[in-house]
Amino acid sequence: MRLPRILTYRGSMFVYLVLKVLSGVITSIMPGDHIVIPTIHGFKLVLPKRGYASGARPLTIMFGVVEPQWRRYFTTLIGKARVFVDVGAASDIYYTLLATRLNKDVIVLALEPSPTEYKYSVHNVKINKVTDRVLCLNMGLSDHIEETIMEGRRVMFVRLDDLVSKLNLESVDIIKVDVEGAGALVIKGAEKAIEKHKPIIFFEVHNKSEEDTIKELAKRGYKVIREPGEMYVLVPVNTHR
Known part of the structure; x- marks a missing residue:
């Protein structure tokens, strides 16, 4: 099923900014220099805060909407x-x-x-x-x-x-x-x-x-x-x- 463009972080600046803010909150409350992200696909990821804390990537990974x-x-x-x-x-x-x-x-x-x-x-x-x-x-x-x-x-x-x-x-x-x-x-x-x-x-x-x-x-x-x-x-x- 194709996602409506407005619901993709690349298709809507508003959605991107919301995901970016929420991702920033997630990374800020996790201790240490890395974050742990569960995904809807059943696997989890350990990622460095550097390079991920400033963008929407953590939540797009979590909900399976990467690219x-x-x-x-x-x-x-x-x-x-x-x-x-x-x-x-x-x-x-x-x-x-x-x-x-x-x-x-x-x-x-x-x-x-x-x-x-x-x-x-x-x-x-x-x-x-x-x-x-x-x-x-x-x-x-x-x-x-x-x-x-x-x-x-x-x-x-x-x-x-x-x-x-x-x-x-x-x-x-x-x-x-x-x-x-x-x-x-x-x-x-x-x-x-x-x-x-x-x-x-x-x-x-x-x-x-x-x-x-x-x-x-x-x-x-x-x-x-x-x-x-x-x-x-x-x-x-x-x-x-």
Whole structure:
């Protein structure tokens, strides 16, 4: 069921501000440097206050309205997936945990380059008891192999094609790309996987290079579904999905 635009925090500034204020209250009354958030999906999350206290994210996570533009597509399509690649999983690792709740057989590859965000993502996978189905990696995806320094630590950026080969993944069914503008590089590094497995791609666009990537995927046989807020769902045509 599609949520009315006025009820989404992206569709209504009033709703966003209400959620932001309430989220601020929640984070302020919880002691320590982190917050604990239960969700309507049955999993709970431990998140750092820094980066979450100033926005509406805690309540959107709690009530399952994270990126509501994607919600109905993801909840429908994840049920048939065998392998889901969550690129930019973040501290809350929301889509990874949601996938494990909606599909008891799915295997998730969750990638997060930020060491701090990665630490929380690993913890959230452990407390929700899905370590047997989720592989968390403290690395990012790009179109080449590169080592960079993030938060004082060395972090590797690799190609998804190389990971698929190294891990002997028999399929790649869904990819979520939300990497703050670096999505074009992620897709370039996944060309073989995309050509072979024809995954469904959830793509949040931030800049022109990512817009151009959407156009290229359309030329390669993808149906492009554009939702408000530059949120895209790309579905391969001429498949049995």
